[in-house]
Amino acid sequence: MLHWIYTAMAAWIAWLLLEELFEEKSWRIQVSLVLILIPLVLRILQIK
């Protein structure tokens, strides 16, 4: 059960990152946001 709660939390954080990515104006912060996004996506898809 905890596994799926954590997966849902990862998905929620990924969504927040996406929202932030499209609002953020600094390219440096945008690059940081997508770098954080990659491992989250891999974990949500149960790949890594």
Place this chain on the structure above:
Amino acid sequence: MPLFPIHRIRALLLLAAAAAACLYAGKEFRKMNAPDTILPGQGVSRIRALKDYFPNLEGTRSDSAVYFLESGRPGPTVLVLGGTHPNEPAGFLAAVALVESLRVKAGRLIVVPQACQSGFTCTDPLEGYPQSYSLRSRSRLRTFRFGSRAANPVEDWPDPIIYRHFPSGQQLSGNETRNLNRAYPGKSDGTTTEKTAFAIMKLIRDEKVNLAFDLHEAAPEIPIINAIVTHEKGRELAAGALLGLELENLPYALELSPPNFHGLSHREWGDGTPAIPFLLETTNPVQGRLRGRTGASLAVDGQDRQYRLAQESGRMRITYDAGGEPLARRVGRHLRAIQAVLETYNELHPEGRVELEGIPSYEEIIRNGVGSLLQ
């Protein structure tokens, strides 16, 4: 304000780059789900799986092949487990060598080369481990996965902060939750790793295993290297084997299993089943904290400049030969130590012997390489 300001176009481009990175990384990670090829030799009479002992493992990453090498003649049943820690390739390859080359003339042998099958599907983060390594066998180039010390975290994520061992209640660091050699005797409704441990305990009981070996490796700076760790009931056999190995110039240490350190094979197999357990350790520079560049060649050749310098300086207590610690030596040690324990068993039990055939001598393995043991 324009509908597509520059920062949003940049966000889309970065998102496309992230998707490409995910696709590439995902493809690389998924490669590790492809099973290793193990070619059963003439000595293998049948193949089962851990799910046959515990059906809950069916369809999971943790189910693993169980090879039977049966002579049809009476004698003890011997279990050999490789790949408890998939980042310790000598244990795995020694078990594969038995499956591919051994013939049993009396008694029977059960081999599980990939006890922690799930750990073969990933590598440890931040270690820079290779995903695979290759060896030239008797007939071809063979490639095997170099896995992680513990089971794949995807299955039982998140690890708890503290791992509480069942049933003792012993507390360890949370990441030990996925360590098969901290999970015995296992739990039928526990984590994936506890279920795997439960299946192995059931295998030992159902197959009436008399002697059980768990093959491991450790970093050169760990004190328990080139050692046989055993339960109280294996003391006599291990001591006899050690004497024989010393005479062959293969020094080993005898370590007794701490009675209050729970979850380990040499403790729980001995306490919970009639089997006499032995855990064998060799030295593996890939696991060491001092190592330099880490890659497939270090896993196979065991040559590391940092360890050589440390050994030459004499300032560190390490088990490392200046010429390296190749897989042939480590696999050869495992195979020779198993044989030495069985030879001692045969001396003490002449009425029920186990006889093995087809394993070259230690010197031959060193001379011809570990690939000579594989088809």
